[in-house]
Amino acid sequence: MELPVSDFRLKNSDLKIGPWRFTVRLRTGRLRSTIAVGLIVIALSLAGTAVRAAEVIDRVVAVVAGEIILLSDVRAARELGLVEPEGGTDPDRETLTRLIDRALMLAEVDRYAPPEPGEDAVNAALTTLRARSASTEAFSAILVRVGLEDMHLREILRQNLRIQAYLDQRFPADTDARQRELIAEWLAGLRRRAEIVDLYAAR
Numbered sequence: 296m297e298l299p300v301s302d303f304r305l306k307n308s309d310l311k312i313g314p315w316r317f318t319v320r321l322r323t324g325r326l327r328s329t330i331a332v333g334l335i336v337i338a339l340s341l342a343g344t345a346v347r348a349a350e351v352i353d354r355v356v357a358v359v360a361g362e363i364i365l366l367s368d369v370r371a372a373r374e375l376g377l378v379e380p381e382g383g384t385d386p387d388r389e390t391l392t393r394l395i396d397r398a399l400m401l402a403e404v405d406r407y408a409p410p411e412p413g414e415d416a417v418n419a420a421l422t423t424l425r426a427r428s429a430s431t432e433a434f435s436a437i438l439v440r441v442g443l444e445d446m447h448l449r450e451i452l453r454q455n456l457r458i459q460a461y462l463d464q465r466f467p468a469d470t471d472a473r474q475r476e477l478i479a480e481w482l483a484g485l486r487r488r489a490e491i492v493d494l495y496a497a498r
Contacts, residue, residue, distance in 0.1 A: 353365050353366055353367045354366050354494075355494055356369060356391055356493075356494050356495040357391060357394070357395055357491065357492060357493050357494060357495060358490075358491070358492040358494075359395045359398045359399065359489060359490075359491045359492070359493075360398045360399050360401075360402040360489055360490075360491075361402070362398045362402075364391065364394055364395070364398070366387070367441070367442065368394065369387050369390045369391050369394060370387070370390075370441065371441035371442070371443055372390055372393075372394060373386060373387075373390050374437050374440065374441055375424065375437060375438075375441065375443070375448070376424060376427045377424070377451065377455075378390045378393045378394065387495070388495060391493075391495050395486075395491060395493070396482055396486075397458070399482065399485040399486065399489055400458050400461070400462075400482070400485075401454055401457075401458060402489075403461070403485065404454075404457050404458055404461045407461065409457055409460045409461045409464060410460065411453075411457070412453055412456035412457060412460065416456055417449055417452050417453050417456065420452040420455070420456060421448070421449060421452055424448075424452070462474070462478060465481075466478055466481070
């Protein structure tokens, strides 16, 4: 899969598409694919205007498993603590790699449809996430800053719980280390088979 440019940029008023907000899937049927391609063409046509704009705040950094990932998705995941980089020199790069893996895993989860997490589980995950902030107000400020509404955050957490349930079911192991090893091998195979367009370049 190839895109005609290596870096197109979006302004704040443009469409927000990505696994952290409104997902556009390029792989799920002819109609959706046609719509998604149309959106990309529109976004590319807007790119010229965005590049010339005084304030450019977003750009596509990857397309993976039919999902478009924006730079704002990467930074939202970091700010909210949904992804925690391991201390490398480029935390955006590390976070994007984790989001790419997440998109691949979610595509597999959607194929097999594990049991849906209950509202109690989603509420517990949200409470845990909020507890990482200094206060409720601080957490709310982060949501405003990254442009994420509570309903979308809850959907992200629901998807994360689905992924974890799938992994626990598919890769039972005696130790956490062994499970991580099995998952890493599985992910390596997913990466080899998937169409991944990585447009990230450190700024």
